[in-house]
Amino acid sequence: MFIKLEKVSFTYLPGTPLALKALEGVDLEIERGESIGIVGRTGCGKSTLVQHFNALLIPQSGKVLVDGVDTSEKGAPRQEIRRKVGLVFQYPEDQFFEETVFKEVAFAPRNLGVEGKTLEDRVRWSLEAVGLNFEAVKDKSPFELSGGQMRRVAIASILSMEPEALVLDEPTAGLDPEGKRIILNQLVKLQKERGLTLIIVSHSMEDLARVAKRIVIMDKGKIKFDDDIRQVFSKVEWIESLGIFPPVTAQVAWLLREKGFDVSLGVLTPQELAEEIQLKILERKKANVG
């Protein structure tokens, strides 16, 4: 087990009138190499949850184990935990502060003591891993890039620590369809080729359908659902009540079911939906006519 949470609870400003329960008795196990989507309406505790994965937050009760190490233990190697579990915040380009893309991406490994040739190799690899040309961007100011490029540099600036898991909070927020597509494709590639564990917090089920195999739904600080992504859409009304908007394809499948067609509800992409419709509706119609 790579990341393991046992009965984790966390409250902001505990003991004050403004106390805000963010997590309540959360149990969660994540294996190496998995790709997980975490969803739920704003304020459900998702962001608090992922900050426990790399010891930015320490549970007030319960335990978080990362690669067997208890994050709450005194003298736990927090820096090493943060290297293993790389966390990309929402709108990560807001953290830029260096003059060049190279320095920006080199910041994290430098903090970990990486220097010289190794450092350059790391930066090169990270930028290429997000689909950027190292030579073309390394001397540019990170502030003069386009929105989509900035986001990719921000992701590279975490990848350069060579994390074993990559946690991303809303990685496509504010990007246009093209920018979204590039980032999601690169993430899938990293997960497949390097066995990177991928944990993505997102509001977009369309995005998650492209990258995640397993979905965790949170509501009011608790985990309400944890299963294969195809199982999510079987209860459309229930998940809508949790503030989750199923992808349009699942909505279509649901409407077809209501009309009495025997289509599967777990369709994630237009391709799958089209195949399902052809197979279950159109071919049969044809057969009946014939």
Add this chain to the structure above:
Amino acid sequence: MIEFKRVDFWYGEESGPEARNEEILREVDLEIPQGKFMVLLGRNGSGKSTLAKHTNGLLLPKSGEVMVDGMNTRDEDSIWEIRRRVGLVFQNPDNQIIATTVEEDVAFGPENLGLPREEIITRVEEALNLVGMAEYRNKEPHLLSGGQKQRVAIAGVLAMHPEYLILDEATSMLDPEGREELMKVIANLREKIAVFHITHNVEEATEADEVLVMDKGRIVARGKPREVFSQVGKIEEWGLELPQVTETALLIKKQFPSLFGALPLSPQELVGELCS
């Protein structure tokens, strides 16, 4: 009517060929009639926001003219009347709320117009009701959700009794719930005033009276949503994507060419066609 007449724009003062290469708006001709719901699509950096800032004279064209109900945005005497008529709502909900309570923020515009206090009170009430935020009037803005903040920003514009509401990527930083709240508000405003909604989310364009597409500073397509989305090959070239329903229909059409004479844009349309 807001009219763009061959508008060119680039940043900086020079006008040599180099500046022209960096042009952000190129020969833009555009008409935004009263009472219509129009959607402008385009990838990031295509010039959409620059275009929005021309509608109320925040930016002035380098060549060409922008006219609002017959007034030129270059004319300093009419600029405040233009800004009253053309209300802008921007992308980041946090950076456009000025006051420390919802009610006072909505009052900010009317206060600037120098309206009498009784009139301000009526308008604030009316605007908050239109966006469904009346019960939050005494809340502090930082305690609201993104969608609520944007609704307050829209109310702030409506309280000035504008003719045109320009939404400059107002949904792009919102979660799906906030987005839906905002789209409901837009639907409510339809036919009351003109709504010009700038976005890169194609699903938000399916209900529009007219869709425009911008790419590299030019308006490259305009028409009814169905007409624009039928230009399948071009959609990707413009950095956009098709609505998922439309994409599904096109995939099916490959095997069953007789289906979908008119491309479906909503789940209901797709299912309707399959059932018939």
Add this chain to the structure above:
Amino acid sequence: MWGRGLVVGQYVPLDSPIHRLDPRVKIVFVGVSIIDLFILQDWFSFLLWGIALISLVSLSHLSFGYLLRSLRPLLFLLLLTMVLHLFFTPGEYIWEYGFLHISREGISKGFLIVVRLCLLILVTSLLTLTTSPVELTDGMEYLLSPFKKWGFPAHELAMMMTIALRFIPTLLEEADRILKAQMARGMNLDSGGIIQRAKNLIPLLVPLFVNSFKRADELAIAMESRCYRGGKGRTRLRVLELTSSDYYFLALSFSFIVFLSLRSFL
């Protein structure tokens, strides 16, 4: 998250006669009180002031203990004042040790000054505890607006205050987020000498500055779009109007202060 828990200033939102007083009345009252407390020199006046303050506090629904807490940060200053007066006032010595000596005059003067300072702090705190920063800003703008004639930027100052108040919670949240994000990039805040620690601030301060400039720019554009062109010709939704209780309070407090001042002069 921290922005949510933030109370700007010390304002305690309650509904009390003191809370409801017009902020201008409260500001003027505090201003005059401060002058009065500096003029007064005798114990009897301070005793009357103490009684007046206790009645105001009970009217304000605040607990007296809570008000006293505002003295805590200044405790050291108060003690120092006391000690200096105690040991360095010449007069009739009642205790001596080497070069140290305490005089009768020292004791009485020391106590008098400490009590005066305490009263000053408590009266001012009563204002900030019962008046929201927004009301304070409004009150200041109204009171200072007569000086606009001589070019005093009363409206601009008030607008700056309002915007600052509006953005403090947002900026605190942002600072918290950037700090965490840089920690996720391996930044270690606690290690290293003083120079290393100062260097550690760069990854925090640069993004905060960059983002604040961006915010300021966007905010200015949004304000301009909503026809903001300075204070000229502007009307207000919220206007301050004196009510009968404001007049009663003014009449009462001024007779009290005038009475005390006359008494000490005559």
